[in-house]
Amino acid sequence: MAEFAMELIHTKKRIGQKEIIKGLSFQIKKGEVFGFIGPNGAGKTTTIRMMVGLMNITSGDILIQGNSIKTKFKEAIKEVGAIVENPEMYPFMTGWQNLMHYARMSSDVTKERVHEVVALVGLEKAINQKVGRYSLGMRQRLGIAQALLSYPSILILDEPTNGLDPAGIREIRQYIRRIAEEEQVSVIISSHLLSEIEMMCDRIGIIKNGELITIESVRAAVGESEKEKELLMMQVEAAPIDKAINLLQAKHSIKAVREEKMLVFQTEKENVPSIIKTLVEQDIAIYQAGVAKKSLEDKFFDLIGENTIG
Amino acid sequence: MGKFFKLIYNEEIKLYIRKSTWIMYIVLAGLIIGIAALTNTFDQGKNYTSDNWRTELQKENKALQKDTEDYIKETNPDEDDFYVNMNQEEMDRNNYYLEHDIQPQNYGAWQFTSDNAGLLSVVSLLTIIVAAGTVANEFRWGTIKLLLIRPISRSVILLSKYVSVLLFALITLVFVLALSLISGGMFFGFEDSLQTVVTSHGELQQTSLVTETLSSYGYQIVNLIMMTTFAFMISVLFRNSALAIGIAIFLMLSGNSIVGFFQDRAWAKYILFANTDLQQYTTGSPLMEGMTMQFSITVLIVYYIIFIALSWIMFTKRDVAGF
Numbered sequence: 001m002a003e004f005a006m007e008l009i010h011t012k013k014r015i016g017q018k019e020i021i022k023g024l025s026f027q028i029k030k031g032e033v034f035g036f037i038g039p040n041g042a043g044k045t046t047t048i049r050m051m052v053g054l055m056n057i058t059s060g061d062i063l064i065q066g067n068s069i070k071t072k073f074k075e076a077i078k079e080v081g082a083i084v085e086n087p088e089m090y091p092f093m094t095g096w097q098n099l100m101h102y103a104r105m106s107s108d109v110t111k112e113r114v115h116e117v118v119a120l121v122g123l124e125k126a127i128n129q130k131v132g133r134y135s136l137g138m139r140q141r142l143g144i145a146q147a148l149l150s151y152p153s154i155l156i157l158d159e160p161t162n163g164l165d166p167a168g169i170r171e172i173r174q175y176i177r178r179i180a181e182e183e184q185v186s187v188i189i190s191s192h193l194l195s196e197i198e199m200m201c202d203r204i205g206i207i208k209n210g211e212l213i214t215i216e217s218v219r220a221a222v223g224e225s226e227k228e229k230e231l232l233m234m235q236v237e238a239a240p241i242d243k244a245i246n247l248l249q250a251k252h253s254i255k256a257v258r259e260e261k262m263l264v265f266q267t268e269k270e271n272v273p274s275i276i277k278t279l280v281e282q283d284i285a286i287y288q289a290g291v292a293k294k295s296l297e298d299k300f301f302d303l304i305g306e307n308t309i310g
Numbered sequence: 311m312g313k314f315f316k317l318i319y320n321e322e323i324k325l326y327i328r329k330s331t332w333i334m335y336i337v338l339a340g341l342i343i344g345i346a347a348l349t350n351t352f353d354q355g356k357n358y359t360s361d362n363w364r365t366e367l368q369k370e371n372k373a374l375q376k377d378t379e380d381y382i383k384e385t386n387p388d389e390d391d392f393y394v395n396m397n398q399e400e401m402d403r404n405n406y407y408l409e410h411d412i413q414p415q416n417y418g419a420w421q422f423t424s425d426n427a428g429l430l431s432v433v434s435l436l437t438i439i440v441a442a443g444t445v446a447n448e449f450r451w452g453t454i455k456l457l458l459i460r461p462i463s464r465s466v467i468l469l470s471k472y473v474s475v476l477l478f479a480l481i482t483l484v485f486v487l488a489l490s491l492i493s494g495g496m497f498f499g500f501e502d503s504l505q506t507v508v509t510s511h512g513e514l515q516q517t518s519l520v521t522e523t524l525s526s527y528g529y530q531i532v533n534l535i536m537m538t539t540f541a542f543m544i545s546v547l548f549r550n551s552a553l554a555i556g557i558a559i560f561l562m563l564s565g566n567s568i569v570g571f572f573q574d575r576a577w578a579k580y581i582l583f584a585n586t587d588l589q590q591y592t593t594g595s596p597l598m599e600g601m602t603m604q605f606s607i608t609v610l611i612v613y614y615i616i617f618i619a620l621s622w623i624m625f626t627k628r629d630v631a632g633f
Contacts, residue, residue, distance in 0.1 A: 046631070052459045054630040074461040082459055088452030092328050101323070104316040105460040146456065 002066030005186035010060035035201035036190040081152035087143025091132035106150035321474035418501035422494030430530035442554035
């Protein structure tokens with residue numbers, strides 16, 4: 001078995017003269033929910049289209065459970081269930097007929113399985129209506145049901161919250177987490193709005209202009225050891241502040257910035273006591289110290305700056 | 311069920327579940343029944359019985375002879391006049407019956423079905439519409455993305471779509487045949503014997519009506535397959551069904567004019583439409599000099615391979631993006 005559910009290796013996409021994806025490399029761990037964030041036009045959908053083989057990869061490769069989507073398409077795609085952009089279905093068929101249509105395209109999907117996924121996304125009541133009459137939220141659920149049909153180990157959801165009202169978004173959030181746990185799948189979920197998916201992700205990758213900017217852990221990962229390595233954003237009100245900044249740099253090699261009266265820096269949790277001790281020992285007055293309530297959203301904007309298209 | 315069979319089944323479901331497909335069949339049924347009713351009203355129908363058919367035929371021939379003479383006197387036509395030829399052919403046929411002592415058949419269901427071979431151009435039209443939509447619609451609906459992320463290669467998906475289109479043509483063809491026989495049987499009754507006389511290689515010959523009907527349908531199928539494959543290719547290339555329908559139907563209707571327009575060029579015989587009518591070789595008058603059945607079949611195969619290869623390359627290699 002491969003080490004990662006999915007691995008991108010220097011994946012590039014060039015269309016005409018323009019390089020749209022400039023060498024993406026990252027891994028999706030087994031069983032994690034991975035958020036794929038970037039402004040519109042950053043290359044999220046293009047990357048996802050390459051992951052599922054809808055677009056050719058110009059150079060580099062994408063491995064799904066160890067199989068290249070380029071050279072071992074069938075073996076690789078078997079592991080994947082996906083919605084790419086909008087969950088489009090045949091509007092003249094019922095939800096059930098749509099699911100059966102896709103079920104017939106995989107070898108191991110029985111009628112019982114179709115019932116199972118319908119129940120999983122809570123679409124039992126509407127399943128015999130024509131999809132043309134579905135609301136966007138219902139189509140989104142049907143799309144997820146379709147993606148889950150053939151027991152995928154990776155679920156790819158492109159902008160699943162797009163066009164949904166807040167209630168619909170909350171609903172999706174809830175059952176994507178549930179599905180990830182119940183079905184034991186890795187989930188890749190893209191969005192241009194971080195706040196919408198932040199809560200359901202384990203890690204978040206941020207992409208801008210076809211380049212991966214950073215990958216951040218959101219929730220504590222499963223292992224205890226990793227929990228302690230989690231970085232905290234510390235805010236300390238101290239005086240004299242310039243001396244404090246120098247001290248942090250000298251003794252702990254931490255680059256702190258000044259925000260008005262506050263000292264702001266990032267560090268691991270286990271270092272916090274010794275940092276404060278250093279400051280106190282050097283006669284720096286500490287008025288307050290705490291973990292910044294800075295959300296990932298702010299960080300996201302810090303990282304990508306203004307939404308640039310081009 | 312085999313995997314490929316399931317794909318075909320999927321395609322046929324998507325086709326026959328839509329009302330527009332049923333409207334096609336309703337129109338087709340209306341046409342057939344309408345033609346039968348009209349023929350029944352306007353054609354008084356000759357009534358040959360075992361006693362009178364010889365005198366009937368002789369009467370007919372006299373009338374035709376007189377008709378032709380009057381026509382020649384009035385209009386002074388060319389040597390190769392269509393009307394004169396038609397009358398002459400009719401007389402020849404009657405004489406053949408008399409000489410060989412065969413009783414001609416009254417108009418019946420098989421004759422009606424045979425006459426309806428022209429309806430195959432309507433079947434071609436409908437099949438073109440279906441062929442033009444089968445790939446383009448998946449793009450229009452956006453469902454192509456879900457179709458191509460299954461553990462099935464794009465080539466197999468394309469093949470299943472192509473075969474499904476041909477299957478639609480076959481079903482529609484059988485529908486036309488069956489409904490023609492049924493409505494023909496209801497309006498005119500069935501023939502007592504299935505012997506008929508046809509022109510083959512410039513000579514009159516006796517043959518079975520069933521063979522004759524099936525072969526005239528068969529020759530039209532060549533055109534149907536070529537135009538359908540063409541529409542299929544356009545639909546794959548441009549991912550637009552309206553464009554594919556437009557181009558294919560325009561070419562189908564203007565094919566003969568195109569050939570006529572370029573007739574004196576040396577390369578005219580390589581035009582697709584000069585070769586789609588293989589019946590020209592059995593009746594014995596090829597469109598252009600130097601054309602043979604073998605030549606036409608070769609040209610058709612070359613076009614066919616080009617259509618299929620272009621469709622296949624474009625479908626399997628191109629990115630699916632931006633919808």
